[in-house]
Amino acid sequence: MAVVIVGAGMAGVQTAVALREQGYDGSLVLLGAETHPPYDRPPLSKDVxxxxxEHSRFEIDFAGLGVELALGRRALSVDVEARLLKTDAGDLGFEQLVLATGAAPIALPGQPASAFLLRTQDDAVALKAALRPGTRVAVVGAGWIGAEAATVARQLGCEVTVVEAASSPLAGALPAELGERTRGWYAAAGARLITGAAVSGVERDAVWLTDGTEIAADVVVVGIGARPDNGWLAGSGIALDDRGAVAADAFLRAGGLRHVYAVGDCASFPSRRYGERLAVHHWDNALQGARVVAANLRGGEVAYDPVPYFWSEQFGHMVQVVGHWDAGDEMVARGEDTVLWLRGDALIALLAVDRPRDLAQGRKIIEAGARLDLTKAVDPAIPLKAALA
Ligand SMILES: Cc1cc2nc3c(=O)[nH]c(=O)nc-3n(C[C@H](O)[C@H](O)[C@H](O)COP(=O)(O)OP(=O)(O)OC[C@H]3O[C@@H](n4cnc5c(N)ncnc54)[C@H](O)[C@@H]3O)c2cc1C
Incomplete structure (x- = not known):
């Protein structure tokens, strides 16, 4: 009997690697619905x-690690009591199970097959082939994926229009006044940005807005978010939260069971640090969570309580965010390019644009739960690490 990991993305792969690193020498099966060798997603909207x-395959010797890759094989349902997974290629028994099925992109209602999503290697390769100098590209959604796709399309010489329902870019992730600061990046890159513009329909060669505007396009890219890919767990008894993520506990255990875990984009977890349940759809969460799952599969009792981190590369800028804030936290500018969030005088989150040093130092301060002397911290000329209270 084996550890079976469902999902061969970042979280599944890193769980397998961490298990071996932490000394697990039993049978290990990594099941992935996609047929490609496991690969990393962030490069898909950038270099790929x-x-x-050409690709972003993980440089990992799975055979050498003794990881059985079962690719092109989809889990259909699970009986956690009987420890049996039903897949489209027969049943699979397990001793311990890891759910790492990630997220699936959200499509617009009635979206034609010609419109592109950007989640998989196949999506990226197909979209790349369609992006030629002069191609008219309409991007629906000015979130992280939409902004990165627009960046690359402009680099490739396409005519780009981005439409966003909210009043500012990155509205799902950042306060409006911060997202608004990226508006000028679109203009500088020669991309047209239309905000406050709800889409009423997408056709093969156009995007229609609710006010009747038609945006003619050769290529339509839809980047409006992703949902945890957990539909196959219906009826399994494994509880999902209100956003469809597996509602894991502090040890990333799922369904209240000691032999089932959930990690990465498909899961949410209670954050003691931030006092709320978090669902983090970012790369670093898949990496850090995997290490905790591996430790707990090995009999550990390690609570997962990360300081979330992610980055985005758009319009020549590196945007990095570390930590987590809510509306009640105090937001303070540190010069033009860094924003701090404080709870009391403790730094709890930071956004940095092209300020990697602020990010690195801020991350350590947040992790340590250290307090800041704000009179110094607001001065970008003073290193953050020299601004401790
Ligand atoms: C284009 C793109 C760019 C990104 N850029 C950044 C970035 O710059 N910075 C950042 O922090 N994050 C970025 N992310 C987010 C980051 O890549 C994800 O958070 C990360 O991939 C999550 O890993 P995961 O393993 O949880 O899920 P996934 O990577 O989605 O992997 C899950 C895998 O499970 C498989 N699967 C699903 N259901 C089943 C099933 N029933 N049976 C078997 N297999 C199944 C899927 O096919 C998939 O391969 C980006 C994501 C995308 C799509």
Whole structure:
């Protein structure tokens, strides 16, 4: 009997690697619905789309690690009591199970097959082939994926229009006044940005807005978010939260069971640090969570309580966010390019644009729960690490 991991993305792969690193020498099966060798997603909207890299395969010797890759094989349902997984290629028994099925992109109602989503290697390769100088590209959604796709499309010489329902870019992730600061990046890159514009329909060659505007396009890219890919767990008894993520406990255990875990984009967890349940759809969460799951599969009692981190590369800028805030936290500017969030005088989150040093130092301060002397911290000329209270 084996550890079976469902989902061969970042979280599943890193769980397998961490299990071996932590000394697990039993049978290990990594099941992935996609047929491609496991690969990393962030480059898909960057170097792979641009054509600077052909693929983003993980450079991992799975055979050498003794990881049985079962690719092109989809889990259909699970009986956690009987420890049996039903897949489209027969049943699979397990001793311990890891759910790492990630998220699936959200499509617009009635979206034609010609419209592109950007989640998989196949999506990126197909979209890349369609992006030629002069191609008219309409991007629906000015979130992280939409902004990165627009960046690359402009680099490839396409005519780009981005439409966003909210009043500012990155509205789902950042306060409006911060997202608004990226508006000028679109203009500088020669991309047209239309905000406050709800889409009423998408056709093969156009995007229609609710006010009747038609945006003619050769290529339509839809980047409006992703949902945990957990539909196959219906009837399994494993509880999902109100956003469809597996509602894991502090140890990333799922369904209240000691032999089932959930990690990465498909899961949410109670954050003691931030006092709420978090669902983090970012790369670093898949990496850090995997290490905790591996430790707990090995009999550990390690609580998962990360300081979330992610980055985005858009319009020549590196945007990095560490930590988590809510509306009640105090937001303070540190010069033009860094924003701090404080709870009391403790730094709890930070956004940095092209300020990697602020990010690195801020991350350590947040992790340590250290307090800031605000009179110093607001001065970008003073290193953050020299601004401790
Ligand atoms: C284009 C793109 C760019 C990104 N860029 C950034 C970035 O710059 N910075 C950042 O922090 N994050 C970025 N992310 C987010 C980051 O890549 C994800 O958070 C990360 O991939 C999550 O890993 P995961 O393993 O949980 O899920 P996934 O990577 O989605 O992997 C899950 C895998 O499970 C498989 N699967 C699903 N259901 C089943 C089933 N029933 N049976 C078997 N297999 C199944 C899927 O096919 C998939 O391969 C980006 C994501 C995308 C799509």
């Amino acid at each position: 789309l641009l054509g600077k890299a």
